[in-house]
Amino acid sequence: MRLYTHPTCLEHRPGPGNPESPARLEAVVEAISARWPNERWHHAPAATREQIMRVHRADLVALILDSRFQDADDTLHIDPDTVLGPGSADAALHAAGAGIHAVDGVLGGQARRAFCAVRPPGHHATSMQAMGFCLFNNIALAAEHAIWVHGLTRVAIVDFDVHHGNGTEAIFAADARVLYLSTHQSPLFPGTGAAGDVGIGNAINRPLAPQTGSGAFRGLWSGDLLPALAAFRPQLVLVSAGFDGHRRDPLADLQLDADDFAWLTGELLAIAERHASGHLVSMLEGGYDLKALQECAIAHVDALLEN
Numbered sequence: 001m002r003l004y005t006h007p008t009c010l011e012h013r014p015g016p017g018n019p020e021s022p023a024r025l026e027a028v029v030e031a032i033s034a035r036w037p038n039e040r041w042h043h044a045p046a047a048t049r050e051q052i053m054r055v056h057r058a059d060l061v062a063l064i065l066d067s068r069f070q071d072a073d074d075t076l077h078i079d080p081d082t083v084l085g086p087g088s089a090d091a092a093l094h095a096a097g098a099g100i101h102a103v104d105g106v107l108g109g110q111a112r113r114a115f116c117a118v119r120p121p122g123h124h125a126t127s128m129q130a131m132g133f134c135l136f137n138n139i140a141l142a143a144e145h146a147i148w149v150h151g152l153t154r155v156a157i158v159d160f161d162v163h164h165g166n167g168t169e170a171i172f173a174a175d176a177r178v179l180y181l182s183t184h185q186s187p188l189f190p191g192t193g194a195a196g197d198v199g200i201g202n203a204i205n206r207p208l209a210p211q212t213g214s215g216a217f218r219g220l221w222s223g224d225l226l227p228a229l230a231a232f233r234p235q236l237v238l239v240s241a242g243f244d245g246h247r248r249d250p251l252a253d254l255q256l257d258a259d260d261f262a263w264l265t266g267e268l269l270a271i272a273e274r275h276a277s278g279h280l281v282s283m284l285e286g287g288y289d290l291k292a293l294q295e296c297a298i299a300h301v302d303a304l305l306e307n
């Protein structure tokens with residue numbers, strides 16, 4: 001198991017009052033480092049502009065990478081949630097680079113699993129629009145890298161963040177090489193991800209009512225989503241690991257516990273073992289209660305480290 005992060009991911013500062021704060025990543029890295037002091041962190045290199053252009057349109061890439069700021073506190077609001085500042089371009093490049101290099105590490109045989117503790121998150125970003133705290137779509141960039149550089153033809157993206165990964169789904173809407181699976185609270189931002197929304201047969205969306213809780217969440221994965229994932233026989237399992245489904249999260253009300261994320265991680269690993277030589281790359285998405293985020297990240301990484 002490889003852990004990836006980069007200190008520049010702390011330099012994206014959307015400002016006081018924005019829940020997607022640098023403190024989130026500090027909390028995750030601190031908790032994992034305290035629990036496993038001997039696990040080495042790999043510093044994620046920056047993605048290249050060419051790699052970013054595999055997913056994102058030139059005007060969005062230019063907005064994020066080439067905007068200029070007058071001073072350290074200057075910001076540019078893309079929307080009320082999504083903010084650029086002087087440190088945002090480097091943070092976004094290293095967050096994307098983490099997934100790309102984790103894919104290289106896993107498919108290159110250096111480790112079978114990886115967890116990328118990075119921010120800003122990515123799954124709301126479409127090819128042309130940064131939104132919902134997300135600048136570049138980190139998990140989509142990792143999937144495209146696996147397809148274009150490593151020649152994979154079946155890549156699964158499992159998204160258990162409490163919000164629907166509208167950007168990821170849209171990017172692969174017409175690409176049968178990628179299967180997108182998501183549970184998400186509904187109604188909730190961004191409002192996409194209806195059960196009838198199946199793409200070209202490569203998207204499985206399961207909206208969940210508020211207060212769904214552990215039993216129904218696990219039942220849905222066991223009875224429906226995990227069998228579909230196994231039937232796809234993924235060569236690589238990518239995970240959009242958002243922990244904002246936790247019962248203490250301030251942005252949602254799904255009423256999950258850290259144990260639920262540990263359980264689902266174990267189930268995903270079992271499918272990765274069966275079909276993908278154990279190859280799984282997980283990337284941090286949401287999670288906005290710092291203590292809950294730490295508990296969930298520990299549970300997730302603990303499952304990734306076992307065996």
Ligand SMILES: [Zn+2]
Binds near residue numbers: 244
């Ligand atoms: Zn989320």
